[in-house]
Amino acid sequence: MARPNDAGARSREKGEDAGEYRACIRKRRYATQTEAKKAAExxxxxxxxxxxxxxxxxxxxxxxxxxxxxxx
Ligand SMILES: [Zn+2]
Known part of the structure; x- marks a missing residue:
């Protein structure tokens, strides 16, 4: 399991984390920030x-x- 080493991520509230975990499963995943940004644009x-x-x-x-x- 990947451990977050991002302090910002750890400051989020638990409920939100659970929601984001579910979102992770359902969402489309991009390998790089560049790809994600292109898609967002x-x-x-x-x-x-x-x-x-x-x-x-x-x-x-x-x-x-x-x-x-x-x-x-
Ligand atoms: Zn994810």
Missing amino acids: KASKRKDAPKIFVYQCEYCGGWHLTHRKPGR
């Missing part, structure tokens, strides 16, 4: 698209997209 160009953020997942080590601002 594409998605945010769509009409009525919300702002999309990319974040590195502490569970799978890959990158996901989220509509919530990551961190804190």
Whole structure:
């Protein structure tokens, strides 16, 4: 199991972590931040698209997209 060594990830609340773990399973995974950003850019160009953020997942080590601002 990958251990998070990101202090920012550890400061999140437990409930949110559980939610993110579930999100990890369901979400599309990108191998690199560049890939994720490209996908986010594409998605945010769509009409009525919300702002999309990319974040590195502490569970799978890959990158996901989220509509919530990551961190804190
Ligand atoms: Zn993940």
